[in-house]
Amino acid sequence: MKHITKQIHDAILHADRILLVPHKNPDGDAMGAVSGLAGWLESMKKNYSIFCATDVSKQLSYLNPENKLIVDTAIWDKPFDVIVVCDSGDLRYAGVEELMKKQPNATIINIDHHITNEHYGALNLVITHASSTSEIVYRLLTLCRATISADMATSLLTGIITDTDNFTNSATSAGAIEVASELVGKGARFDSIKYFIYKNTPLTAFQLWGRIFSRLTKHNSLGIVYTYLKQDDLLEFDLAEDDISGVTNFLNAIDDGHAGMILKEQTDGTVKGSFRTTRDDVDVSNMAKHFGGGGHKKAAGFTVEGPVEQALEHILSELEVLFSKQSILQNTRHW
Ligand SMILES: [Mn+2]
Structure with missing residues (x-):
């Protein structure tokens, strides 16, 4: 890690224009990592911007340092020296695959922990056993001897x-607990994180959780428990998908x-699917890969065509x- 860290440090020191990119529909890790890096660039008085291919949930608004976040693609018209992509296994997931073609001279830095990472950067800091990209960013900043402020610590702990x-x-x-402990020592505000992430859920979100739970079904031969969310549900309860983001990990x-x-119908008509497992003998990243997605052994996702009822039928069949050819259980061949 030391060698790649030095290369990343050098690239950033010599860069005049830097772009930070979390993956689209960013989660706490993608925004936390970007926000932590932003604090570092801020302390070095670097000229940087943050670009996200989608809007960022209101819940994560405290991770938008100096309001640097931009969703307008026009920012890609001027050349960047360095583009840091965080928490994204590939450039499609980051939503910048096409935009990246406008930046042939930029040094792409890829910081991630997904097992399916495609090493698309000129510099790839990919540690698949790390809990989070934020943990990797903490280790990077520590090796670069950066001063980690309370704001940066709050971001990375998120x-x-x-x-x-x-x-x-x-x-x-x-490692995750060790880094979390060090971040608390550096002033990370545990209470803010708890409030923003876990305690500001509207009542209607719980009512919608109830509907999603009522749809839970077990497919006996596949051994998969599934449910789904429709765009109509969100309209009816006047909620955004982010308002019920915790339902997937549930x-x-x-x-x-x-x-x-869980399948979630998107505003563009596609359907985003997520797999979760707690079993050591199941690798859901392989299941997601079958549908063009990716992720981790225990948490993975993919996107297919909608509407959700047809998508569900298609995925189950x-x-x-697939299961008739290979067992879902990992210890029988490469599944
Ligand atoms: Mn992550």
Whole structure:
């Protein structure tokens, strides 16, 4: 890690224009990592911007330092020296695959922990056993001897807390807890994170959770417990998808079957699917890959054509064919 860290440090020191990119529909880790890096660039008086291909949820608004976040693609018309992509296994997931073609001379830095990472950067700091990209950014900043402010610590701790699902899922390693502890020591505001991430949920969000839970179904031969969300549900309750983001990880609490799956209809008519499992013998990233997606062994996602009813039928029948050839259980071949 030391060698690549030095290369990243050098690239940033010599850059005049820097762009930070979280993946689209960013989660706490993507925004936490970007916001932590932004604090570092701020302290070095670097000229930088943050670009996201989609809007960022209101819940994560405290991770938008100096209001630098831009969603207007016009920012890509001027050349950047360095573009840092955070928490994204590939440039499609980041939503910048096409935009990147406008920046042939930029040094792309890829900081990520996804097992499916495509190493698309000129510099790739990819640590698949790290709990979160925010943990990696902390280690990077520490090796670069950066001063980590309380704001930066709050950002990075957000990433660790959200990616470990509040220190409950399998990403909760000794390293994650160690870094979290150091961040608290540097003034990370645990209370703010708790408030923004876990305690500002509107009542209607819980009512919609109830509807999503009422649709939970177990597919007996596949051993998959699934449910779905329609755009009509969001309209009816006047909510955005971010308002119920926690519902996906709740699948981990279900003690039935090999894996959980939720399908969420998007505003553009496509359907975003997420797989979750808590079992060590199941690798859901392979299941997501079958539908053109990716992720981690225990949490992975993909996007297919809608509407959600047809998507569900399609996915279940595809999985039936797939499972008839290979077992879902990892210890039988490469699944
Ligand atoms: Mn992450």
